[in-house]
Amino acid sequence: MGTPGEVVYAVLEPDADVYRAYPFPDSYNGRTGKPLPKLFYRKASETGLSVGLSPEGTLLRYPGAAGMCRLIVRDIADCPDPLRVVQDAIDHAEIRGVPTRDEDQETALRIAKYLSRIADHCPGLFRRTDHP
Amino acid sequence: MLALNSPVIQQGFYYASNGSVYGESPTWPAIEGGAVIGPDSLSRTIREIEMLGATQSQTQDVPTVFAKENAKRLLSEAQLDRPIYVIPSAVEASEGDLLIHWDTTIRNVVLICPASTSRPAQIYREVLDGKRAVHSEMVEASPQSLADALAWVLRAR
Numbered sequence: 526m527g528t529p530g531e532v533v534y535a536v537l538e539p540d541a542d543v544y545r546a547y548p549f550p551d552s553y554n555g556r557t558g559k560p561l562p563k564l565f566y567r568k569a570s571e572t573g574l575s576v577g578l579s580p581e582g583t584l585l586r587y588p589g590a591a592g593m594c595r596l597i598v599r600d601i602a603d604c605p606d607p608l609r610v611v612q613d614a615i616d617h618a619e620i621r622g623v624p625t626r627d628e629d630q631e632t633a634l635r636i637a638k639y640l641s642r643i644a645d646h647c648p649g650l651f652r653r654t655d656h657p
Numbered sequence: 658m659l660a661l662n663s664p665v666i667q668q669g670f671y672y673a674s675n676g677s678v679y680g681e682s683p684t685w686p687a688i689e690g691g692a693v694i695g696p697d698s699l700s701r702t703i704r705e706i707e708m709l710g711a712t713q714s715q716t717q718d719v720p721t722v723f724a725k726e727n728a729k730r731l732l733s734e735a736q737l738d739r740p741i742y743v744i745p746s747a748v749e750a751s752e753g754d755l756l757i758h759w760d761t762t763i764r765n766v767v768l769i770c771p772a773s774t775s776r777p778a779q780i781y782r783e784v785l786d787g788k789r790a791v792h793s794e795m796v797e798a799s800p801q802s803l804a805d806a807l808a809w810v811l812r813a814r
Contacts, residue, residue: 549717549718551717551749554746554747556746556747557746557747557760561747561749562747562749562756562758563718563749563750563751563756566751566752568752603789604789605789605790605791626751626752626754630769630779630781630795631781631793631794631795634767634769634781634793635781635783635790635793638758638760638765638767638783638790639788639789639790642788643788
């Protein structure tokens with residue numbers, strides 16, 4: 526339950542897609558065709574990993590994004606470590622349950638590598654031309 | 658020297674269907690998962706470490722000089738313990754740290770070299786069942802533990 530006046534969103538459908546923006550062209554690994562694990566390392570200043578609910582909304586929120594990848598909510602929830610996708614705005618959600626590498630290096634790496642494996646690179650959604 | 662057609666190299670992992678990835682020599686087999694096997698793995702890995710941050714803009718994550726030198730030392734000394742035949746799937750920087758990933762479809766290894774002396778270098782290992790890790794562990798990095806981990810990642814389950 527939220528506080529009075531706070532919008533509480535319904536739980537996302539398991540087959541819903543979410544999108545994670547690439548801050549830099551090197552967020553994508555041309556060798557594996559997947560984002561680098563570092564795309565999924567949570568910073569101490571973040572409460573979760575920011576994801577958009579649509580490609581358009583993600584580009585609107587991160588206009589300088591070098592690209593993005595797509596993840597399916599069901600696959601995120603299937604992580605051996607407990608993760609939740611919590612919608613917090615009309616077109617935005619956060620992946621919660623990810624420790625920072627300072628808090629728990631092993632779990633942070635395990636989660637980041639898992640999310641990298643289940644992510645699908647979206648090749649048509651690049652704006653910069655210096656992508657590898 | 659270990660031949661590329663030896664059992665150690667050929668057992669227990671899978672080759673990518675195209676056999677060539679991202680500028681690699683087509684004669685070097687690529688392991689599905691991203692790592693590549695080659696006779697000059699150490700020099701190629703060190704070259705990748707040196708290139709990281711060399712051409713990127715200042716806004717991008719770059720590893721500290723300490724992290725890079727520590728990684729190069731560990732790799733070079735591990736090579737003295739046991740020849741290294743596997744080229745990383747990813748070499749990345751995060752908040753000054755340097756992380757080197759060697760991934761196959763069943764086993765992964767990561768060398769984590771921190772930005773400064775405040776933390777020790779570590780090695781992460783995981784065993785996969787499909788896309789999920791069914792076991793993981795962290796050990797302190799040393800030339801011996803790195804050599805062991807890089808031999809382990811290529812070994813059959």
